[in-house]
Amino acid sequence: MKTTNHYSARSIWKKTLPLVLGVTLCSNISFAQTSKSEVIDAIVKEENSNSQLEKLAHELFDEIGPRLVGTPQMKQANDWAVDKYKSWDIQAHNEKWGEWRGWERGVSHIDMVSPRVRTLEATQLAWSPGMGKKTVTAEVIILPDLADSAAYAAWMPSAKGKFVMISMNQPTGRPDYNWQEFALKESFDKMKAERTAMTDAWKKRIAKTGYTTKTLPVALENAGAAGILTNTWSAGFGVDKIFSAYTKKVPTVDVALEDYGLLYRLIESGGKPMISMHTESKELGVVSTFNTIAEIKGTEKPDEYVMLSAHFDSWDGGTGATDNGTGTLTMMEAMRLLKKFYPHPKRTILVGHWGSEEEGLNGSRAFVEDHPEIVKNLQALFNQDNGTGRVVNLSGQGFADAKTYLGRWLEAVPDTIKNRIKTNFPGQPGGGGSDFASFVAAGAPGFSLGSLNWSYFNYTWHTNRDTYDKVIFDDLRNNAMLAAIMAYMASEDPEKTSTVKTEGIKWPVPVKAIRRGGLDGK
Incomplete structure (x- = not known):
């Protein structure tokens, strides 16, 4: 339902953002922007004083736990996210994209009994x-x-x-x-x-x-x-x-x-040596798999889209805290901030929480296959999926004009965040690794927000130690602000982003989603 609000996007844009010319990293295109806009200041103030990240992390990591595709915990997390978005007055739903071998972990105990x-x-x-x-x-x-x-x-x-x-x-x-x-x-x-x-x-x-x-x-x-x-x-x-x-x-x-x-x-x-082993698990047959999608509907260009992105599933040795619970919570918090301070965006803002990334980007690949209308009209997608660290890298993914529009949007980001980010233009298109690549392969402007390592690959990536206590919440707050501001700027930009590919770069080929995982003998 459309309502009036004193944070109307158009009024804020006209009233508080002066025209800036000659912006660093920008082309001759210039539009109203400033790092001190009311919307951006409000986003920063809210996240620094009233962040919901710790509460969200406890609910997702400690109460629900790991989110292996095909498990009851994965579906529980999908439903939790939908309910959370609805509590923030954001439309959300679970979208079925396939089926998987259903399985549930039970208790296990292994002892050496001799010598x-x-x-x-x-x-x-x-x-x-x-x-x-x-x-x-x-x-x-x-x-x-x-x-x-x-x-x-x-x-x-x-x-x-x-x-x-x-x-x-x-x-x-x-x-x-x-x-x-x-x-x-x-x-x-x-x-x-x-x-x-x-x-x-x-x-x-x-x-x-x-x-x-x-x-x-x-x-x-x-x-x-x-x-x-x-x-x-x-x-x-x-x-x-x-x-x-x-x-x-x-x-x-x-x-x-x-x-x-x-x-x-x-x-x-x-x-x-002799060991005694008792392990329990349940086979649950064929279960449906979902992406969780949330939406803040656009007012002026509702059929053009800005997307936030993170995979929701995990391996289940730990609780999937940094892979990719932290990316998930970053995007959820960014959506909360946007709804609160930018409730009527120019373009529709979506967030995708993808299923079965760990088995081959399947949820996002299915979404790309099922929603060509969104892929065709995508202004930009921002994905985060490499741990709990603050974002320090942004690549143009091989798009020839990425420097123009990403640079334009980055100028609005506070210096304390922006100045830590190393850019690489035009960069190389990602062929895999995380869900932004599903969109890049289809020629859509998907970008990875690359984070500091925090010993990610040794200590938390797919390990038994990927748990709540490894999260660096100050860095997550940094990332939530960045994601919200970049989505805001992308939505407000009067120009549609160019998807022209840099000449001489070999582009990845789209890969079809696996929609029946662990079934049919696979």
């Missing part, structure tokens, strides 16, 4: 089959180093009834930065050489089985193994990456480096 008792730090992988109410106690063995696939075929029956370790044992549990700080150079070099040799040897061991890392667990379960043990160390203290299981009948469990190494050394020294 001594120790509760192990371990996590069943996503989509690992459950054991029902059964607990299995069995010997642990290491995948042996044999001559060739024929030798492995002859060995396979000996895996029956045992838990099989199929990952390399790391030579150190200390990250490289710790070695660099304290080790003698010759010690560090020796360790790296040893690790490289071990990694190469283990790759050859897997290759000689005749299987891949995906097919080997299935072959072992078909041979009667009690379960599969892996370790996907994330090169930092206490962190493992938790991905998906490929077994269908027996559990696949990632064991933390410290405990994986313990079991491995016991076996190498001639021992026969």
Whole structure:
């Protein structure tokens, strides 16, 4: 419903924003803008004094938790976001784009019971089959180093009834930065050489089985193994990456480096460690998958669009806090700010919270396929998806005129935010990595708001430590203000953005969304 409001976009624009000529990074096009506009000042003041980010983070990360596609928690998060937007008087809905293998994580407990008792730090992988109410106690063995696939075929029956370790044992549990700080150079070099040799040897061991890392667990379960043990160390203290299981009948469990190494050394020294394992999970059949879409309808150009973007799903070793809960909350908070201080935008402002990004940008690719009218009339899309840090990089994604309009909009951003951002024009079009690439491939101006690292790839990206306590809320406030201001400026710009591609750049090809994940034998 259209209502009058003293923050009317046109009145604010005419009353408070003088015409600025010769703006840095801009073309000869000039339109009314200033970093001290009433709208921008109000956005900054609100976010610095009344941010909702901590409350949103607690509700999403602590109460709902991880958002693996196909799980009840993913749908719970979709519904939570819709309700939250409606509480801010923003229209929102869940839009079905596909179906997925439904699965729900249950309790798990893994103990070493011989040669001594120790509760192990371990996590069943996503989509690992459950054991029902059964607990299995069995010997642990290491995948042996044999001559060739024929030798492995002859060995396979000996895996029956045992838990099989199929990952390399790391030579150190200390990250490289710790070695660099304290080790003698010759010690560090020796360790790296040893690790490289071990990694190469283990790759050859897997290759000689005749299987891949995906097919080997299935072959072992078909041979009667009690379960599969892996370790996907994330090169930092206490962190493992938790991905998906490929077994269908027996559990696949990632064991933390410290405990994986313990079991491995016991076996190498001639021992026969025994573990007791109980893991539960539920298969939920075919479940629908959704994107959550929210909208602030445009008044003058309602059929042109500015979009905010972040994927909503996560892996489920932790709670998906920085991948991509922080991007999600940044865009939700930006929409709250825009609705409060810019309720009648010139162009329609949308936000997309995408499903199944982790399995191949599927939610955003489906949206691009299903909404050509939006893609065709997209003024700009801003996506954030690389951790909790403040935004410090912005690329033109290969669009020839991106410097003109992005520079124009950035001029309105407060210096304390803008001056930290390194731009790269025209840049290279993103072919993947996150959801902006789905739009870029279709020729639409999608941009990634690149953030500071905060040890993202080692410590939180897809790990068991991606939790609330890793969020840097001051940086998130910075990003929410930036996203809101850039959306505001893009909406108000009298010029439609150019999507001319820079000559000589190879453009990515659109990829079709997977709309039936984990189903039909896939």
